[in-house]
Amino acid sequence: KPLFFDIAFNYVDFPPTLSQR
Amino acid sequence: VITQLFKDVERLVSQEEYAKVLRSIDKILQLNPEDNDALHCKVISYIRLGKYQNALELLQKSFSDENLISEKAYCFYRLNKFDELLNLLRQYKLGNKNELSLRHIEAQVAYKTEDYNASVEIYYALLKETDKNLDVYNDILTNFNAAKAALL
Ligand SMILES: [K+]
Structure with missing residues (x-):
């Protein structure tokens, strides 16, 4: 089977507001 | 106290120590069970740890349908x-x-x-x-x- 990346994983992330808490 | 706990969370996230992130998040949630940032962090930590069922249950319990759609979709995807x-x-x-x-x-x-x-x-x-x-x-x-x- 050819290489296939889980690109969607990169869009699941911690909230950007974290550093302001 | 919560400010310090969030600082810990930020550091642990940068170190990719997601099990430890969960521990700090749970301390925040004991003080403030409705904290949206903490709940969001908990969902992402579960996903990073491959605990998609836990992430999905938390999403369904604590977030309305319009929130964190990508995260919900991603859990469905990983759980087939x-x-x-x-x-x-x-x-x-x-x-x-x-x-x-x-x-x-x-x-x-x-x-x-x-x-x-x-x-x-x-x-x-x-x-x-x-x-x-x-x-x-x-x-x-x-x-x-x-x-x-x-x-x-
Ligand atoms: K989203």
Whole structure:
């Protein structure tokens, strides 16, 4: 089977507001 | 106290210590069970740890339908809950919310369910609108080629 990346994983992330808490 | 705990969370996230992130988050949630940032962090930590069922249960318990859609879709995808996933995607397409994250999940689930035509179509559109200098361009190209090869 050819290489296939889980690109969607990169869009699941911690909230950007974290550093302001 | 909560400020310090969030500082710990930030540091542990940068160290990719997600089990420890969960421990700090639970301390925050003991003080403030409704803290939205903490709940969001808990969902992402579960996902990073591969605990998709825990992430999904928390999403369904603590977030309304319109929030963290990509995260919900991603959990469905990893748990092979394709009916639920396709329902969610359909709902969001009707609402004209065509987020990049959801288009990637749509392309990936199409590939996983051997709907290679649909997968090729989405990656073709994504390639056309992505800057060739970005790392993600090559990842999209790889997936496009994989889906195209599977069609033959
Ligand atoms: K989202």
